[in-house]
Amino acid sequence: MALTGYTNIDGDFVEFGSAQAKEEEKRAYDQDRAHVFHSWSAQDKINPKVWAAAEGSTLYDFDGNAFVDMGSQLVSANLGHNNPRLVEAIQRQAARLTNINPAFGNDVRSEVAAQIIEMTRGDFSHVFFTNGGADAIEHSIRMARLHTGRNKVLSAYRSYHGATGSAMMLTGEHRRLGNPTTDPDIYHFWAPFLHHSAFFATSEVEECERALKHLEDVIAFEGAGMIAAIVLEPVVGSSGIIVPPAGYLNGVRDLCDKHGILFIADEVMVGFGRTGKLFAYEHAGEDFQPDMITFAKGVNAGYAPLGGVIMTKGIRDTFGSQAYSGGLTYSGHPLAVAPAKAALEIYAEGEVIPRVARLGSEVIEPRLRELTNSLGVVADVRGIGFFWAVEFDADADTVAAGAAAFKEHGVWPMISGNRFHIAPPLTTTEEELTALLDAVEAAAKAIDRTLAGALF
Known part of the structure; x- marks a missing residue:
């Protein structure tokens, strides 16, 4: 079931999209920009996203927009967010x-x-x-x-x-x-x-x-x-x-x-x-x-x-x-x-890891291999389990521009140079996985169209 709000740092429940939610998002962002030094970044060139909540494989912003977490944060949230156990x-x-x-x-x-x-x-x-x-x-x-x-x-x-x-x-x-x-x-x-x-x-x-x-x-x-x-x-x-x-x-x-x-x-x-x-x-x-x-x-x-x-x-x-x-x-x-x-x-308990192996070979790999056959801009697809890369014959800026398609499809991407990295939580449902792969395909097609347009 989708979340309708979040519990803030004071322990109060706040509805997504409310005036209080928007105020708290702005305060968090402003304090970040004023006082937080970010790793691997030119400090004046970044615009960090602030998240309100997360559940399972889904991230929620302060307006309640939901995004599948394609990178498990930095490939660490293996068992999803807020796992009750x-x-x-x-x-x-x-x-x-x-x-x-x-x-x-x-x-x-x-x-x-x-x-x-x-x-x-x-x-x-x-x-x-x-x-x-x-x-x-x-x-x-x-x-x-x-x-x-x-x-x-x-x-x-x-x-x-x-x-x-x-x-x-x-x-x-x-x-x-x-x-x-x-x-x-x-x-x-x-x-x-x-x-x-x-x-x-x-x-x-x-x-x-x-x-x-x-x-x-x-x-x-x-x-x-x-x-x-x-x-x-x-x-x-x-x-x-x-x-x-x-x-x-x-x-x-x-x-x-x-x-x-x-x-x-x-x-x-x-x-x-x-x-x-x-x-x-x-x-x-x-x-x-x-x-x-x-x-x-x-x-x-x-x-x-x-x-x-x-x-x-x-x-x-x-x-x-x-x-x-x-x-x-x-x-x-x-x-x-x-x-x-x-x-x-x-x-x-023996359910999560075999499932990763099965869905990796039966769901993720076939969908990604199709991209290499249908889109000339896809240079290579490689990976195993819930750990895949789609590499493009395109520069990093062109690939980053494809991120808009991810967000339109409700997926928060993981992009590294001229590659998509696909590493969702190991608990991601097959339905969520299919939606993620749909977004990967849409973003790859957006990159292909961008390059095709640049030739004419």
Whole structure:
């Protein structure tokens, strides 16, 4: 049932479209512009949308206009907005224990760690909790260096790993550029991406083989005995939603094993069901596992800041008698792990994630593939589960102009450069998914018409 209003910050119910709603929207916007500094933005050039409420897969503005959330915010609202089980978990925890020094035991944190280890495929034993994905990357790198006694870390171009010191240096796309070099022992290589092949490949098999040979050469020239870890997104996220060819992750694993290098899987964006598996590395086969997994976002559907590092017992035992030189005030904060416990229970019930796999292959993929056949402006469609990109033969400004069609169809888009990113909540209904795909088609046709008109 559609919402008719929202509860404001004072706890009062306000009807959408009322004079009070309009006044509160204006006050929120004015205070934002006067006092909030926004990330990744030229402050004078932005016009931030203010939302009144959200429910399920739907965002509501102050006039009551409803929009399907195409990007799950920043691909974090995996279980939708205001999921009653997650909200109740926070409320229950808030009435009992809201803050505790992480050096103490914490029953909710302990249970979430045990749940994660039980659900995670592979030989893992412990979880270190962080405040988010960038923190998780920072600590995984530190652990890898201390565990191996080596300093160098490799990551791919077309990757994003966070905006803090080493995580920013690990990032392989343009957002790294212009930042001071805070970690000079990080090096980059080209991972496979057939649509923009760095290896002049003509097939996924060629792309995989040549990318692995390239990585083998990088390892040799950087000194295999000096490399602590290779960090990879098992499915690349914000840099383009790139699914690796079959055999690539396994090939990287083989190179790591050959040279005593740790494999760190960055599952911050794709973990907890996004690709139709609990973790995206599972698509590499039953026998594949990384040495560490970084996670955040979907672990508690973004209801509170939470991330972490899943590790093998061998890595944990490095710090059995020697202290680990790292920590956080809010490691496993009670109000963050409480909704994680509820979210993990939902994932474990076994309905959400298989449904993502089915609808991804049976509903999303066929509709998007049709666009490549019918519209010449669509350059590529790629993805898996509830995680897809539509790339255009058009510049970013032309693609952004297509956003108007989304909003006319009741969808709030996720656009990155010359791509649409399609990553709705995993709980999105099939009816909502169809409406979203209708909007994608309408926006793609609007871009096609714009380009056609520019030719005449």
